[in-house]
Amino acid sequence: MHGVLPSTAMLSPPPLLTARGLVKTYGRSRAVDGVDLDIPERAFTTFLGPSGCGKTTILRMIAGFERPDSGSLVLDGRSLIDVPPERRPVNTVFQNYALFPHLTVFENVAFSLTLRRRSPDPAPKVLRALETVHMAEFADRYPYQLSGGQQQRVAVARAMVAEPHLLLLDEPLSALDRKMRSHLQIELKDLQKRLGIAFVYVTHDQEEAFALSDIVVVMNRGRIVQRADPATLYARPANGFVADFIGSATLVPGTLTTVDARDGMAAIETSLGIINAPVIEGxxxxxxxxxxxxxxxxALCAEVRDRRSPVEWQGTVRHVVYQGNTYLVEAECAGIILRLTAQIPPGLGETVAIGLDPGRAFITRVGA
Known part of the structure; x- marks a missing residue:
């Protein structure tokens, strides 16, 4: 009797990079505290978190610039622990780009191949890399003759010319103005898709992480708090830290009175009343x-008179902030400051009716 082969839809490829039990300590401070992580192939993965949470330390351990105190790092089935940085199939784009000021754009990109002794004639590969990032026409210029965005493209070309299995990017857009950052975010995402290689990105900017990433790894105090796609992180945060760090949110403390694991709903008793909403597992x-x-x-009930909200509260307007196409309104209700958007700004001190669709809210854990 022939065995039944598993459906290809049920099979998932092994991760490109696997980390288990990673620990890194500086003095009495544990920068990375027992991290387990899988990085998939051909995905854009971003480490997101506040300064000092351990995200850059993990990037440096993958690159080989820091050695873990304990734990394992395996790339393509091969341990990286005893492999020096220059022998790892990994390249890094640094925050300050680290271009050599005395070398031309072409020479900066070719340096990566020279260092690794990959090609006797680097010209074809260098030109292909520069064409990929739309910088071939600037091959004879020096870094000081380039804009910040152009320097960033050269740094990416230098990192990718050696055909790494994994490209690491340590906040490469942080020095650029907002408009340039938005433009280069689109370019980076497009470049990653065209190259078809895995990018691992580090940032503390939530909007940047969401714009770029297939997977976002949220870190706090040296640990991974949640790993998910951006939509899941926003709509289903694992705990109060993620909910507060990702986007703007009002976190209302309470106690669960009932939990229905079958339909993923729960009732939470709060100072605003008992609310039924979707709930996290466990x-x-x-x-x-x-x-x-x-x-x-x-929403302000005055703006949605055509339908009655399942839950309504009375609140007093404390602040109104103009945001271009909408207003952010802060209203106090039962000692809680609720933040909501409005098309027409209410007056300060005005009493307003606030409607909630509880099916769109979410109940999560308190801890970090």
Whole structure:
């Protein structure tokens, strides 16, 4: 009797990079605290978190610039622990680009191949790399003759010319103005798709992480707090830290009164009343929890008179901030400051009716 082959739809490729139990300590401070992680092939993965959370330390351990105190790093089935940086199939784009000022654009990119002794004649590969980042016409210029965005493209070309299995990027857009950053985010994402190689990116900017990433790894205090696609992180944060760090949210503390694991709903008792909403897995009745309310979950009832909200509160307007196409309104209700968007700004001190669609809210854990 012939065995049944598993469906190809059920098979997932092995991860490109696997980390298990990574630890790195500086003095009494544990920068990376027992991290387990899988980086998939051909994906754009971003480490996101506040300064000092350990994201750059992990990047440096993958690159070989830092050695883990304990744990394993395996790339393409091969341990990286005893492999020096120049022998790893990994390249890094640094925050300051690290271009050699005395070398031309062509020479900066060719240096990567010279260092690794990859090609006796680097010209064809260098020109292909520069064409990929649309910098071939600047091959004879020096870094000081380039804009910040152009220097960033040269740094990417230098990193990719040696055909690494993995490209690491350490906040490469942080020195650029907002408009240039937005433009280069689109270019980087497009470049990653065209190259078909894995990018691992480090940033503390949530908007940047969401714009670029297939997978976002949120870190805090040396640990991974949540790993998910951007939409899941925003709509289903694993705990209060993620909910607060990702986007704008009001976190309302309360206690779970009932949890229905079958339909993923729960009732939470708060100072705003008892609210039924979707809930994260692994919690039980009696647990302390947080009701996560995003600005778009709520609206001024005066702006939606055609439908009555399942939940309505009375609040007093404390602040109104103009945001271009909308206004951000902060209204106090039962001691809680609710943040919501409005098309027409209410007056300061005005009493307003606030409507909530609880199906769009979310209940998550308290801890970090």
């Amino acid at each position: 919690v039980a009745s009696g647990d302390a929890a947080l009701l996560v309310l995003r600005p778009e979950h709520m």
